[in-house]
Amino acid sequence: EDTTPNFRPIVHYTAKNTWLNDPNGLVWHQDVYHLFYQNNPFGNVWGNMSWGHATSADLLHWTEHPVAIAGDEEEDVFSGSIVVDHGNTSGFGTVEDPALVAIYTSAFKEGSAHRGTQAQSLAFSTDAGMTWTKYAGNPVLGRGSAHFRDPKVFPYEGPAGSCWVMVAVEARHQQVVLYRSANLKDWEYLSTFGPANAIGAEWECPDLFPLPVDGDTDNVKWVLVVNLNPGAVAGGSGGQYFVGHFDGVQFTADPDSLVPADADGTTDLRHCLWLDWGRDYYAAVSFSNAPENRRIMIGWMNNWDYANSLPTSPWRSGMSLAREVGLATVDGLPRLVQRPVLPLDGGGPACTIQDLELADSRLQLPDAIPGSAQLIEAEILPGTARTVAFRLLGAKDGSAATVLSFDTVKDRLTLDRRNSGNIAFHDKFASAESAPVKLDGGVLRLRLVVDQCSVEVFAQGGAVVLSDLVFPLAGNQSTEVSAEGGTVTVRKLAVTALS
Ligand code: FRU
Missing domain, CATH: 2.115.10.20 (Glycosyl hydrolase domain; family 43)
Incomplete structure (x- = not known):
């Protein structure tokens, strides 16, 4: 095969x-x-x-x-x-x-x-x-x-x-x-x-x-x-x-x-x-x-x-x-x-979460499904945490992923593809990009569209956007959200497969 x-x-x-x-x-x-x-x-x-x-x-x-x-x-x-x-x-x-x-x-x-x-x-x-x-x-x-x-x-x-x-x-x-x-x-x-x-x-x-x-x-x-x-x-x-x-x-x-x-x-x-x-x-x-x-x-x-x-x-x-x-x-x-612009006929989300606290811990979300793209919509209160992060298109053993993280001290959202998979095809490809993002009443609102070789991030109602190509190794589909250095409240989170 x-x-x-x-x-x-x-x-x-x-x-x-x-x-x-x-x-x-x-x-x-x-x-x-x-x-x-x-x-x-x-x-x-x-x-x-x-x-x-x-x-x-x-x-x-x-x-x-x-x-x-x-x-x-x-x-x-x-x-x-x-x-x-x-x-x-x-x-x-x-x-x-x-x-x-x-x-x-x-x-x-x-x-x-x-x-x-x-x-x-x-x-x-x-x-x-x-x-x-x-x-x-x-x-x-x-x-x-x-x-x-x-x-x-x-x-x-x-x-x-x-x-x-x-x-x-x-x-x-x-x-x-x-x-x-x-x-x-x-x-x-x-x-x-x-x-x-x-x-x-x-x-x-x-x-x-x-x-x-x-x-x-x-x-x-x-x-x-x-x-x-x-x-x-x-x-x-x-x-x-x-x-x-x-x-x-x-x-x-x-x-x-x-x-x-x-x-x-x-x-x-x-x-x-x-x-x-x-x-x-x-x-x-x-x-x-x-x-x-x-x-x-x-x-x-x-x-x-x-x-x-x-x-x-x-x-x-x-x-x-x-x-x-x-x-x-x-x-x-x-x-x-x-x-x-997203499909209207996506069917229901594969996973929905409401009012969940993550205290220095991580939560596994549904894997990306081969043949589908993934829509992740979240409203997060970073609370006392230092960072809240999504690991996308990751290896099951944690050895690789594209990481989207929000730093609550610097108020910055960073998309990091340095360990996303194949980065070796060009020496300018490995990179981490960041944008200033202000919380809105303490809330970080995110919409992520993860396709076979890309991640598009729309933050705070689309006032900040970050888009990167990524080339994950075969089978790297694991998805998780984590809090570090304190307690995060996941007010809402939905993961939907788009096919
Ligand atoms: C931008 C560009 C344009 C030009 C075209 C040529 O990417 O360089 O300025 O018209 O591509 O393909």
Whole structure:
């Protein structure tokens, strides 16, 4: 019997046989969620960049389709977005039957007249996203730059009428550049944001969207998402965001979301706003045209530090769970809160606990079940303990596990994969990530989703998120919760198998 773990996730998207990176062109159209993504149709490492394609009705069950937009002799097809052209501004469809229009980055190859540059191009679909035609007038927007990419386009309604707005990056200048257009073909420069906060080496995959604060539609703020690599808080790739105002021309960050540089010119990354404090949530962007004004994001669950070396085959790399995001007042300031989109039909929890005291002791929880992911939901009062910890995907003899621990003295939540299983495939993989977490009336609220090769942690209603890949050895399924240095009250705990 072959006991080599296969690691294929149960509730996360992977391509069947190939490599993927950034989610692209996330769009909801005619009751279907479309996930396009950076894909190598011919291998399981980065290369031959094209847009792969999958669809889903519920953001959990995905069907893979043929490559949607292929790279060719002229260009690699890099990241970008899709809009539903309801008003047929582009002329690619009709008002009755609007086209989907993809705005992607042409990374021009040596053989091209545009070699040495990256510019923005269009492709359109008039069959609800299944087949795509590149626009003959490509590229539609260049600036003579070799690092101008990752356009995210959205419809904008201003006092002067409606238009399309694009955010893209000038990656090596650590800048987001904004443009506007009436027809998706002709673009006018608006403004530039950055560098600011976590500067890193390259800014990539920006996004800009409005959200009501605490659900109050009279108090709408704008969120600017900036992914960057390397230079994120946990090392390598990661996503930060800014909260502020967009007036149709310029994004202005609120002073409370800007981190001033120290006297020596460096920025304390721990004070920046992070989509995720773990190692494996990158290139995250949101869906266009999502129903009921929902703002749903997906990230690539990987890190350029070791992305091409993950010990899986024939596929390599997957997406995060979809996350519904909102703005909520956290410690008096508007901050992003994220909750994972989870199956509704999970059946009852395999285990529920209420009001249990753990005094310097550990409690065994149901094992992870092969072929299922595990949802662990807990409300814990750390009380007098020094730490409360979950051991996930552990060996029965205690010799290995991924450990999530909350330190009550430092108020920090740490996800430690240094002894999680196969860590040897890359020297940058072994790591422990931590985030500041404040108890809420003495309570730590956690939602953990543990899949075959990942752990996603949503703490305090999703105000803090930590996501890491892990590659446990075969059979390591043991799960437990423990208290050290005092007494913890487990107010509620439920473990549910997701299949
Ligand atoms: C981010 C990124 C993008 C680029 C794409 C290429 O991971 O580097 O900036 O468009 O990947 O695959």
